[in-house]
Amino acid sequence: MAKIKKGDLVQVISGAKPERGGDRGKQGKVLEVVPGTNRVVVEGVNYVTKHTRVGQSQRGTKTGGIETVEAPIHISNVAIVDPETKKPTRVGHRVEEVVKNGEKRTVRVRYAKKSGKDL
Template sequence: MAAKIKKGDLVEVISGPTQERGGYRGKQGRVIEVFTETDRLVVEGVNYVTKHVRVGQSDRGAKEGGLETVEAPIHVSNVALIDPSTKKPTRVGIRVEEIEKDGKKKTVRVRYAKKSGKDL
């Protein structure tokens, strides 16, 4: 399922509490990282958690530590890919196309945004 959403895609959170209630539903962001084995992904600006970092010395000798806020992974089923033409969340399909490159035909899978019932 995570193969339909890739690093760098623009996605929108479609589940959880609304932004008025302190959640992230309706928020859009770019995918930073995809974990295919657990079907989770990290979205920029979504699902912030506080991480405690132990004090340690960096390469330059400075001591760093304390509290950091970082994005945590969310499940791929909680986000939807944004259609580039309508800027709204949409479902994703995969179709097989043949591409001719250097005189050779190659079969590749291409992602495309499906039209929803409201767009027809």
């Protein structure tokens, strides 16, 4: 079961500090999870410049040029943010019984462990 999912709020916990042009300490929402390479794309983090070839669309407008996009970052370099304390934390799973339409089901539920110091 994945610990980080699309839509989670995460914080970058490694890399260069913002004073040196890095992204450590920045928080953002997970836009995409790439399970094959254990990477995530985080909103507003790890911007790279991408050069695209000039082409034409159906209407005849020119496309291409230089654009900035978010690049994937390794999943070990981010931590989920606890919604209560707004600090990075670890994630646990617990088994709960849910009653739905009159029948009991056992499901695993994610929860944020108690966040002490900054990770």
